[in-house]
Amino acid sequence: MKRPRRGRPGKVELDFDIVVDAALQMADDDGLEGLSMRKLADDLGAGVMSLYYYIEDKEALVDAIVDRVAAEVEPAPAEADWKESTRHLAMATHQALLRHPWAIPLWSSSRPGPHRVTLMEQILAALASADLDADVVDLGFHAVVNHVQGFARQRVGFQTARSTDEARLRPGGFDVDLDEFPHVVAHIDYHRSGHGRHDEFAFVLDLILAGLERLPGS
Amino acid sequence: MKRPRRGRPGKVELDFDIVVDAALQMADDDGLEGLSMRKLADDLGAGVMSLYYYIEDKEALVDAIVDRVAAEVEPAPAEADWKESTRHLAMATHQALLRHPWAIPLWSSSRPGPHRVTLMEQILAALASADLDADVVDLGFHAVVNHVQGFARQRVGFQTARSTDEARLRPGGFDVDLDEFPHVVAHIDYHRSGHGRHDEFAFVLDLILAGLERLPGS
DNA sequence: CCTAGTATAGTACGACGTACGAAAATGTCG
DNA sequence: CGACATTTTCGTACGTCGTACTATACTAGG
Numbered sequence: 001m002k003r004p005r006r007g008r009p010g011k012v013e014l015d016f017d018i019v020v021d022a023a024l025q026m027a028d029d030d031g032l033e034g035l036s037m038r039k040l041a042d043d044l045g046a047g048v049m050s051l052y053y054y055i056e057d058k059e060a061l062v063d064a065i066v067d068r069v070a071a072e073v074e075p076a077p078a079e080a081d082w083k084e085s086t087r088h089l090a091m092a093t094h095q096a097l098l099r100h101p102w103a104i105p106l107w108s109s110s111r112p113g114p115h116r117v118t119l120m121e122q123i124l125a126a127l128a129s130a131d132l133d134a135d136v137v138d139l140g141f142h143a144v145v146n147h148v149q150g151f152a153r154q155r156v157g158f159q160t161a162r163s164t165d166e167a168r169l170r171p172g173g174f175d176v177d178l179d180e181f182p183h184v185v186a187h188i189d190y191h192r193s194g195h196g197r198h199d200e201f202a203f204v205l206d207l208i209l210a211g212l213e214r215l216p217g218s
Numbered sequence: 219m220k221r222p223r224r225g226r227p228g229k230v231e232l233d234f235d236i237v238v239d240a241a242l243q244m245a246d247d248d249g250l251e252g253l254s255m256r257k258l259a260d261d262l263g264a265g266v267m268s269l270y271y272y273i274e275d276k277e278a279l280v281d282a283i284v285d286r287v288a289a290e291v292e293p294a295p296a297e298a299d300w301k302e303s304t305r306h307l308a309m310a311t312h313q314a315l316l317r318h319p320w321a322i323p324l325w326s327s328s329r330p331g332p333h334r335v336t337l338m339e340q341i342l343a344a345l346a347s348a349d350l351d352a353d354v355v356d357l358g359f360h361a362v363v364n365h366v367q368g369f370a371r372q373r374v375g376f377q378t379a380r381s382t383d384e385a386r387l388r389p390g391g392f393d394v395d396l397d398e399f400p401h402v403v404a405h406i407d408y409h410r411s412g413h414g415r416h417d418e419f420a421f422v423l424d425l426i427l428a429g430l431e432r433l434p435g436s
Numbered sequence: 437c438c439t440a441g442t443a444t445a446g447t448a449c450g451a452c453g454t455a456c457g458a459a460a461a462t463g464t465c466g
Numbered sequence: 467c468g469a470c471a472t473t474t475t476c477g478t479a480c481g482t483c484g485t486a487c488t489a490t491a492c493t494a495g496g
Binding site (some may be wrong): 223224225226227228229231232259262265266267268271 | 444445446
Binding site (some may be wrong): 015034063067090105108109111112113114117118120121124128135138139141142143145147149150151153154157172174177178180181183184186188190191195200204207211217 | 281287306323326329331332335336338339342343346352353354357359360361363364365367368369371372375392394396397399400401402404405408409413417422425429433
């Protein structure tokens with residue numbers, strides 16, 4: 001059934017998608033810095049340089065797995081109005097980023113692939129479908145995007161700093177005496193106590209969306 | 219005048235601050251990925267391993283130069299009210315990040331040093347001095363921080379993508395056909411034409427601050 | 437003078453991304 | 467059927483990186 005292969009036979013048959021899938025899995029397991037070409041090839045049972053037949057270089061591979069994350073964000077239902085659509089897209093993006101925390105720092109920095117551009121298009125289209133000035137659309141777009149990325153970053157940042165053991169084990173070069181920073185302590189406690197925790201993300205998101213309507217542009 | 223040195227003499231006298239200063243300079247010149255221990259030692263005319271007498275490892279060094287950036291943010295004048303203070307801190311941070319673009323991705327991810335904690339404290343203190351609920355203080359803090367970081371990232375992102383030459387020279391693994399994404403094209407054009415350019419950062423910042431007052435908490 | 441502490445470095449190891457080019461299969465054409 | 471181009475795989479090797487280990491040279495204190 002398997003159509004005969006073309007080139008020189010290897011231990012396994014490779015493929016762009018196979019390579020990217022394995023890379024995504026490895027990033028999910030070991031983080032971004034745990035993703036190396038050599039380990040990836042070993043995982044696949046292939047030679048290192050075989051990978052380079054399908055990808056330009058490691059940077060392109062990383063771009064590809066980031067775009068895979070963007071592909072996980074499902075479009076909003078067709079009948080949704082602009083606010084529901086934007087809300088849906090923001091929350092779906094937020095959840096995708098939490099599933100792949102290594103992607104958070106790359107979300108806006110690396111070159112966007114087709115799926116991420118599609119996602120941008122959907123958000124912009126949703127905002128444009130409201131009766132808002134172009135200024136307000138632009139503003140709202142960045143507000144939403146910043147909120148998604150900023151919140152995700154803060155969330156995983158606190159997550160890793162949560163286990164006080166690790167924080168003590170790795171005091172770093174600095175030992176900041178927190179007693180001198182009462183507001184910072186209060187802020188940390190606020191989050192620790194799970195105060196805004198329930199769904200702060202959605203709450204602030206709705207504030208942003210509601211705020212857009214109030215602006216001069218309707 | 220120069221007090222006699224203690225240890226084995228090297229070609230130059232080292233020091234924590236000297237090392238960090240040179241590292242900061244190198245990051246400013248060549249970016250984060252251009253900062254290597256070897257080049258840093260060469261720059262200083264010292265041996266590579268000499269650096270490790272003053273710093274734990276490269277990560278700690280990076281933490282240190284990020285904190286230097288935070289140190290460049292001057293506190294708000296004492297007579298300013300909460301809104302003026304927050305505004306001042308946000309804008310000063312924004313400008314510091316634009317002076318050191320390599321620091322933007324690290325701003326929230328790496329372990330905060332004393333100066334960054336001090337900056338957080340100042341922002342939180344400013345917000346707390348207003349008559350706002352704790353919820354609103356928390357919300358406002360993250361809104362401001364996200365805005366600062368998100369805006370800086372977007373700014374330098376567009377800056378590098380600005381020269382259309384480079385964007386064409388490096389088409390990457392993807393070639394996204396922009397014709398299918400009219401809203402994205404419009405959005406890019408909007409920014410290209412320098413529309414919101416004048417001081418969009420401050421404009422949106424003021425919107426955020428004004429929005430905080432309107433919330434149930436006064 | 438001797439010992440402890442301080443400061444500087446050379447060497448070497450393992451990991452990384454990847455340039456280069458050889459090699460083995462299949463397809464096409466005479 | 468044979469010659470050649472094309473497609474795919476991969477071994478080797480180079481340069482770079484962070485840094486563990488160790489040796490060394492100086493000063494201060496006893």
